[in-house]
Amino acid sequence: MNPLPKHVRQRWRYLAVELESWPNTAIDRRAFQRELWFAAQNLLGDVGSSRVDLTVEQFTFEDGQGNAIVRTRRGATADARAVLACLADVADEPVGVRVSGVSGTVRACEEKYLGSRPEATEHSDVAFAGADRSAVVRNGRVDVRIDEGFVGATQRDLE
Incomplete structure (x- = not known):
């Protein structure tokens, strides 16, 4: 055919x-x-x-x-x-x-x-809500790990 x-x-x-x-x-x-x-x-x-x-x-x-x-x-x-x-x-x-x-x-x-490279991801420890927590940083955005999952934050929230 x-x-x-x-x-x-x-x-x-x-x-x-x-x-x-x-x-x-x-x-x-x-x-x-x-x-x-x-x-x-x-x-x-x-x-x-x-x-x-x-x-x-x-x-x-x-x-x-x-x-x-x-x-x-x-x-x-x-x-x-x-x-x-x-x-x-x-x-x-x-x-x-x-x-x-x-x-x-x-x-x-x-x-x-889609030819651009993916955003750089950095894993680090941050001070958030009075405690040291692990976080994932991507292009100025910070995802802080808490007990229930993650909370979105910015660099300014961590200061």
Whole structure:
């Protein structure tokens, strides 16, 4: 069977997505894809979610930060961005989602938007709430480990 001519094939757009969560959070591709489908179905309904057709093409996540490339149909990027904005947690872990850009190919998406090196992460001990605690420092943001998990702080909170 011959492939379809180029002018008849489906056109795709690729969204570069940056993810951020607490340092001890573990999220995998399958959980992110599932939450993406649920968010699309809740926001757009069955017909709308099938029209947008969101698929996670690439996914990396470690030490509380990562990125993904999400494929959507051409002309549906606004709906895809809206669905990504609805994601508040993945696998019952809070997560921040940011779309850094949209491209026509996976390669261009990687080179333009995901080509930068990940943020430097530093583990250190800090004085917080009258006690010495361990913390993870990323680009001026500090995640201080407490009994229940983590608390977000800034350098000024530690002075």
